[in-house]
Amino acid sequence: NALKKSVKNIDSYTHVRGESLYVDDVIVRQGTFHAVVFDSPKAHGIIKSIDYSKAEALEGVERIFTCKDIPGKNEIGGIIHDEPLFAENEVHFWGMPIALIVAKTEFIARKARELIQIEIEELPVITTAKEAKVKGSFINAPRSFSLGDTEKAFSSCEYIFEGETFSNGQEHLYIEAQGAYSEPLENGNIKITSSTQGPTSVQKTIANVLGIAMHKIEVDVTRLGGGFGGKEDQATPWAVMAALATYYLNKSVKLILNRHDDLRMTGKRHPYESTYKIGLSKDLKILAYQVEFLQNSGAAADLSPAIAERTLFHATNSYYVPNVLSKVLSCKTNLPPNTAFRGFGGPQGMFVIESAIAKAASKIGVSARQIQETNLLNENDTFSYGQIAKKVEAKNTWNSAKDIFDIDALEDEIEYFNKNNATFKKGLALMPITFGISFTNTSMNHARALVHIYLDGSIGISTAAVEMGQGVNTKIMQIAAQVFSVSLDKIKIETTNTTRVANTSPSAASSTADLNGKSTLMACNSLLERLKKVASENLNVLEENIKLKDEFVYINDEKSNLSWTELISKAMFNRVALTENAHYATPEIHFDKTKEKGHPFAYHVYGTAIFTTTVDCIRGTYEFDSVKIVHDYGKSMSEGIDLGQVEGALVQGIGWMTMEEIAYNSNGKLLSNALSTYKVPDVFSVPKSIEVIPVETDGNDMAILKSKAVGEPPLMYGIGAYFAIQNAIKAFNPNYKVKFHAPMTPEKVLMSLYSE
Ligand code: LUZ
Ligand code: MOS
DSSP states (O other), X not given: OTTOTTOOOTTHHHHHTTOOOOGGGSOOOTTOEEEEEEEOSSSSEEEEEEEOHHHHHSTTEEEEEOGGGOSSOSOOXXXXXXXXXXXXXXXXXXXXXXXXXXXXXXXHHHHHHHTOEEEEEEOOOOOSHHHHHHTTOBSSOOEEEEESOHHHHHHTOSEEEEEEEEEOOOOXXXXXXXXXXXXXXXXXXXXXXXXXXXXXXXXXXXXXXXXXXXXXXXXXXXXXXXXXXXXXXXXXXXXXXXXXXXXXXXXOEEEEOOHHHHHHHSOOSOOEEXXXXXXXXXXXXXXXXXXXXXXXXXXXXXXHHXXXXXXXXXXXXXXOOSEEEEEEEEEEOSSOOXXXXXTTTHXXXXXXXXXXXXXXXXXXXXXXXXXXXXXXXOTTOBOTTSOBOOSOOHHXXXXXXXXXXXXXXXXXXXXXXXXXXXXXXXXEEEEEEEEEXXXXXXXXXXXXXXXXXXXXXXXXXXXXXXXXXXXXXXXXXXXXHHHHTOOGGGXXXXXXXXXXXXXXXXXXXXXXXXXHHHHHHHHHHHHHHHHXXXXXXXXXXXXXXXXXXXXXXXXXXXXXXXXXXXXXHHHHHTTOOOEEEEEEEOSSOEEETTTTEEEOOSEEEEEEEEEEEEEETTTOOEEEEEEEEEEOOBSOSOHHHHHHHHHHHHHHHHHHHHTOOOOBOTTSOBSOXXXXXXXXXXXXXXXXXXXXXXXXXXXXXXXXXXXXXXXXXXXXXXXXXXXXHHHHHHHHOTTOOOOOEEOOOHHHHHHHHTOO
């Protein structure tokens, strides 16, 4: 059975041997040039002059490309056309690309970069969303969702609280930095090897910028060394630049950002500043919730409008709130355009309602847990965007977590500890999650698979899925292996290539395995039908009695003498097509933006995490004793891979909430520009214990083989880390006035421990 729970990520073998191929490992052609990006040293200003002469004169420099060299459009914006590839007269963020230096070696190109002289007349710099709002600097018009009548509902509330929250950005820190390799083919065609989640975006944007047809561009992706959303849109510019150089020079060009360049030039998770008002009844029902999100979008739209939309979709997390008024403003600032990051605006939305609940709890004098529990979603509740909640597992995962992990004993333990320790305090928090699965832009929910069965019975599969460590290739293999009942080593997943699978959506939105897996399943099933017919003719039995099992044809439950390989030979001999292409588009989903209502998600993923933390109240440092999770995998088809996704996402979420602190100065210069100043979780800061128990459900037919999407949802468990630390602080300092300003760094913890 290919759906072995213990199936290993097929990449693990080459990963541990250091043999997996990334863009930087492409064997370059003779005469390949190397490129480095010259970027703005100021966050906002008018370019007065640029002197390239010294750089151009440097031995080994081939050519420097600027906006003047663009044959098509100097435009890379996807949702809104507001972002040039190279700055023209103005610069809008520190790190904005201005030119591409192409030279014999990367070293020479870097040297040349230092010789470029630029004069910029500085303009006022906006770094925060609030400032942008005051100045009326926006990306697009605000969006707003509404359910019920908030104003009226507030008038009948027993408790009303208002407050402000801040959540900071987050650096993707994919281990493989952004990069691309471009090669000339004949007739002006270009092949790009790119570290992108969206091969079609790369292809389309290159065609636009070069002013040539898409069919002249072939984009190929073997795998990424991590994406996390950072390569959904922002892998594109580097590929376009490399292609531009190839277009002119008819030579291969390699452009790989080093870590400093990558950190400075690329956008991150969006910081959000938000204000809320929450109203509760006497028995702690949330009757009304009003929220305004200020999204720090950066200097161009990128994916910000879609991310803002997902913030609204997840503004009430796992709770049913009958009256909701939510609004989001995408604020234009002078930071690098912020972009997709695992959760895609959802985490930012959820942090605010969790903060509102924590605030209400502390004011009313109950535990947040009581308010959370009182308001969990029920079957057939309505989300603020009109979708009716079905197959809800909010209460199930919550109650299971409480039971399985004995929450009462845990609370007693913590209380006992806190009574008996003066300088160490423990805190506990529960974090439920509900995350919608599908691209919120309905038209993006489709994929295709191209399946070849070769003469010898081996199989090659191409899809739109980009492998970025999440194990999607393994899942696709499992699907085909299951349909044909062949072993995994009979199957190969080909690179993701725009000439084999065209017009693809990016690998994103946790939907890659669902969309591409379902296409693969359809293609394989069509082939299976054909093969059964061949077998039935050969063995002279009815088709319905034919089964494939363990690489043999079975007649009912009896093994025939016709093997898988022989069956393929027979099919070939009979001129039966052994290739199939299938297209899958998620059924049922729709959304009407004019009404902001619809049914945008195929299904939701649920779960509950319990955090316990210990804070050192002398030092302000903390560690997480345990995270105990009950997670809704549906019926997991690859338990090891899915567990890896939950653990990885959890730790990434904890990092965002606790230690990862992006800092720009008021001039828009990135200060956290290296790993010495930007801390991510390491082996010492991950929770001492992580337990993940799957909730038993029937799964969901909209998910591939009922195995639910797993990429993004568990990141939001990390929000619990913030509140666990906060509860520990409260145990030490009862006068602490709760603030909701993430990340909760040790410095902030220390200040809070001794604040009045
Ligand atoms: N990307 C996207 C995403 O383009 N649309 C989405 O809805 C989405 N959701 C999560 C992550 N990436
Ligand atoms: Mo995304 S945040 O590229 O799924």
